[in-house]
Amino acid sequence: MADQNTKIIEQARFIFTTGKLLRRHIFSTLARSEAEGKYGCSDLSLAQFNLLMAVQTQGAITGGELAVQLGVSPPSVSVMVERLVERGLLVRERSKEDRRKVVLRISNDEALHLARIEEQVLASFVDLVEEVGDETADKWVEALHQVEQVLRRKFEQKTGSSR
DSSP states (O other), X not given: OHHHHHHHHHHHHXXXXXXXXXXXXXXXXXXXXXXXXXXXOTTSOHHHHHHHHHHHHHXXXXXXXHHHHHXXXXXXXXXXXXXXXHTTSXXXXXXXXXXXXXXXXXXXXXXXXXXXXXXXXXXXXXXXXXXXXXXXXXXXXXXXXXXXXXXXXXXXXXXXXXO
């Protein structure tokens, strides 16, 4: 049993460390793009960038839903949202389904900017997938599908939502 626990800890550490390398890969891609005068985002904190990407993924989302999704407090989201609204990156508007709710969405200008950033990052991942080869990429995708299912299930249990 101790050997199994050691193995699990080693695997978890490797996954965590590799995840940090992937994050570094993404941000170095963004830094290169910025250095080349494309799609810069250096004036955003990692938390702000994550918030923008979450809003972009959802399309329109309330501050409370965003706080749950990001795993932070509603006041923290509120502060970040306020700064991003002031900068014209986010827009607040009344929900079309429930006029009592205020939803957040990416401003039109920022949506185009984020789409370009995603294209640049995706291109860097295409290169990475090509380098690891078909067989490894297939295994990676299969493993990530399983991870995604577990994480979605945990999120749904935590929030009571199937979003």
